[in-house]
Amino acid sequence: MSATLSPVAAAPRVLRLHADDDVVVALDQLLPGAVLAGEGVTVSALVPPGHKVAVRTVAAGAPVRRYGQIIGFASRDIAPGQHVHVHNLAMGDFARDYAFARDARATPPAAQPATFQGIVREDGRIATRNYIGILTSVNCSATVARAIADHFRRDIHPEALAAFPNVDGVVALTHGSGCAIDAEGEGLQVLQRTLGGYAAHPNFAGVLVVGLGCETNQIPRLMAAQGLEPGERLRTFNVQESGGTAAAVARGIEHVKAMLPRANDVTRQPVPAGALVVGLQCGGSDGYSGITANPVLGAAVDLLVAQGGTAILSETPEIYGAEHLLTRRARCAAVGERLVQRIRWWEEHCARGGARMDNNPSAGNKAGGLTTVLEKSLGGIAKGGSTNLNEVYEYAMPVRARGLVFMDTPGYDPVSATGQVAGGANLICFTTGRGSAYGCAPAPSLKLATNTALWQRQRDDMDLNCGEVLDGRKTIAEQGAELFAQMLRTAGGERTRSEVHGYGQNEFVPWQLSVVT
Template identity: 75%
Template sequence: MQSISPARVIRLHPADDVVIAIEQLIGGMPIEGEGVVASGLIPPGHKMATRAIAAGEPVHRYGQIIGFARQAIAPGEHVHMHNLDMGEFARDYAFGQGAHTTAFVPDDQRATFEGIVREDGRVATRNYIGILTSVNCSATVARAVADHFRRDIHPEALAGYPNVDGVVALTHGAGCAVDTEGEALALLQRTLGGYACHANFAGVLVIGLGCETNQIPRLLETQGLKEHARLRTFTIQDSGGTAKTVAKGIEIVQSMLADANTVRRQRVSASHLSVGLQCGGSDGYSGITANPVLGAAVDRLVRHGGTAILSETPEIYGAEHLLTRRALTREVGEKLVARIRWWEDYCARHNAAMNNNPSAGNKAGGLTTVLEKSLGGIAKAGSTNLVEVYEYAQPVIAKGLVFMDTPGYDPISATGQVAGGANLICFTTGRGSAYGCAPSPSLKLATNSALWRRQSDDMDLNCGGVMDGDDDIEALGETLFRMMLDTASGARTRSELHGYGQNEFVPWQIGAIT
């Protein structure tokens, strides 16, 4: 009788109760190095028990708790939704006990990129003109203005302005029927304010309807902004209707183009990079390949004086204690815990649970609980100290690794990061998320080689070689860091080539709509 070859799996920590299948496991397969036999079909990226686990007992991956056995689990058995549940457990926050000295690269030795230096010293990675809307009612006219300058439809419109990356309309579904003094409007105004003064915009036009709750003068006042040659505003009602509004918008954008085109890229320090960290369409490999690769690149970025913004609060839930240990001060760690407590209360008020995350695709990819997803997700943050915690869309002024409180939904999360000043996004995916961002370019990292082969048209870097044994995390981290610099210098990402970015602007809507 022909023998069955041992199956390949990954053990992430000596104390783990499970291993991760690299390939499809079939009942009867011996598991290489584990002394157990698979008891049935286990898909790639999914978990298999390596010891007997009693009902109610914690189950460990990454050396941390990812859930509790719903029933007795035998060695070799598939561990997933049918036999693994969430549960409460104490976390030791140990504020700052793991903080350490970061070996920063001296200023004169730091990596550089070809950036666009604005008059006030801020550095851009792209050079767009943006059209923002105060309310959903002005979205159509804003899109019509931007469409006039689309190179794929009207190539002549920007033919004389090669240094302008494009004209983009970032519209949304809010701006009215909310409390004028409430949190929802304040959040929207903060988001719009962050975009209105983003370094990647050479000029911004804000278009309103005229009668909305989110009045443009009040928006500017709350954000400390004043209208000037590069920040213009008007409304449909004051302009005399749709056709006149579109014509006026085109005229205003046209008046901004000559000045926007005068920019020239120049060599600047990597300390001017602010990178938003995202993962979407995660799978069982995300915390093994692409997220650690991004973490290795983040460590390099921080050592060179740059900023990395970790977010998606529901997707660090259950793993936040690993970040509080790295907090630079107790105050920073307590800020993070306060945001976790806010989310627990928020979910309770809406009869929801933090474990409504992972998504269906995450679960199909092998992730069972939000605890497991969170432990893999924070690998994006590398190993440096957590230096500050921000609320959604607040301006990020600290250098180093910071955290911004956002939902786990990628477009909302990245919108907050860009509003905070991120001039580049790095996005890991295992299932194949199609995403791009404007005005900040987005690099997409595939967690596995099968995804890379299937959807390389949307991916910028394959991290599947880590799992295949062909690549090393640190080496790929260096490759990604260099890709960050090249992208910041103007190299186009896959999502930019496909025209992603305008539809992915999604401010966080919170609170009652009346």
Template identity: 75%
Template structure:
């Protein structure tokens, strides 16, 4: 069953949706007629009546949290979005707070109904455009950086020293003659050695580095190693089909002669790339060149009601204009994957997604973990109770378009439309995989206030509620709070967000770029044994 809130927007309960001088602000939101809960728009105190639900609130209900609308017996399924989010761990009375103290996970069957809801994409009559940077080979960039990658943690300090030389805030003259270069960034990591040279972990790291090395948002790339690490640069270049060129240079600290000499050499190599990197200009290109990674972090009880559905509406517009959206965070679609398999363009695509879910179940079992450990302390404080509830809200980012392909972590994304990439739920690791796959824009919804960037790809932060926007506006690019108050519809906010995507891809700096986020958030997925 489709989440009604994705189509029509949230429905108020207890009061009309548009407050006026004589009509008070709605107190709760009902998302689906079959739901056992409604969502508090603001803090509710005991004794508050909800006449449309025929109940009286019992106790304190924080904003974004759930209120039971009917009696639930122990073991009975609890529904939100018309879908199961957990099972009552004790009897729940109408008007009670529904949260971690009285709802728990349990196994239940899901009908994957492969391709049942698949529909051909209705493409727009005319294509939207943005001002992109077209590389010599036809790839389209949204930014123009020089990047410094490392094969191993041991070369991280050198890489950062080289990038620091070109910081506009501390050494403005270094890039003064190159206004078209967005900056020089060092993307370092903590692995690259003491791993199986033929194992999955190293192969995954090499695939990630290879994806960044050819990312269109880099005009030039340096890859720096120590020299004796397991992740040998020559082998990484071979496995990824890379060769040295004027825009791709590699060297090792041990061969260059030590730290100081390597830093000096790296600075000179970057200087040699700057003139060519600066010879770019933006020109209108179709929106079909946009590849947008979808993220949500610091989610709350409003994420699946406002920001995520608004992003989903923007995704539908993007796909209608021929673009690509990458949904990820496999543990955060767990329990809601059946809503995607129904939209798969083929049974093969749907089964690829289910196979990744089974991989995660096995992975967690091997590591004595549980899929339901995903909701963080902040998620729970914001009103989310189980991973099922989090997943059902998170999947709203995908809009209503068909699922056309499923990729493993950091694989190159070549399909157009909505695709899925298997990643962890941890945002830096997930977005790193998306960018390695080719994402040239990230859209990141948050209800608690995540601070995040993702060089070389700009990242837009989308707030779920007015309180967050008012508190942390300096980190947010768009506020979807007006959806909760009924002042804006999901479709209106989706259209505004789509235009913001185009503007950002055209060069408008995001809040995270202004604050300098993006280098520390490069976190390749570390998997496998470290010896």
């Protein structure tokens, strides 16, 4: 696809993405009788913006291409000018050439080093925010944790943090698990890995872990499994040993008060852009996601990787069917094979539950023009830019590699981003075409609108309008550079729209894998 998107005609406006495509994408609502200039096709039915219209005859059972790739198979004969969507396009099996590492190429370093105003912790780790976090070992201690955090809310008790202006806030990250699960199973291991990643996250100046006391996920075992040591920065206690709810809340408040002076004693300073670890997310996608916001994010990722930074691509069910485009870019065959192994795990996981990998897109995605998971995946992969895939991680594992990496997560955004932050992401970039509302404490989250109509309708929730690419005002490369600059400002302390609105605590959703008994 060209880096500059030029509509085929001024009116009606449609977009061809590849010479081999069987469809073009409507940039405006197309009415019956409209003639698509440059295609020689007359529209036969109403086609909403963001949806596809056929420009060739496709026989039933034949593949349909967008991006030059298969997005599904015609479930009935399709004539030129017809709307192509769920009524005539379906999933189907086809062979994919993984060509492991065939297209791997070295990324030249950036000519000019970039920096942002980061926070350098005592051990050298770089933070983009400065919170105190309250984690829970089990759902049963969630109410106590939230009550402790509420005591320090600036919108309710502005005096509580008045003397600590360098502290971004006190947040309670609670969850619905921690007990009635297999004590030796994968589910508890994943939960502990997630909690351990958050407890050690550089964006937390201090962490308090609150338990109930009788849960499966015992705090001492959690700490030992994750190599965590209690101390001034990391404190723990249980509700039962504290004398009940009121006493536990009071005890927690005192713990936070004791951590605040040290947390406040920070100064931002210039640090290399390579210290950024960015989680890549898309949610509430539409037919424009793979054309504007995702490629713009991919262009910014390429700039970040050239600076020595890290980007985490995830949402395994939403790369399904397009994974061969990543395996070709794998650093080595072993990395590509690890990605395919995760795909196979998901196929088996879905089969055990009587589900299907192609149960995507969601209702909102379909309303926005996406028809199959193949189409969604091809657009979603664009977030990862064009550099090598350097490593593959399981959910919430610490990310140590630099450059573009992949973390195996569900497609559900809160669960996926929770795993990325547990792995070390200190910034999230989230593209949306339908208007997802999202935040991710303690990591700031930038929201990228795929189209100008969404930007105008929901600007209060969006940080960047990638619809300017569709409107012809900017190229993908230009807006990618703009986004990269915004990422650096955000990492340096500039607040995102989701932070202004207080998003981030309710979006902590660890992946629950265990059977609940």
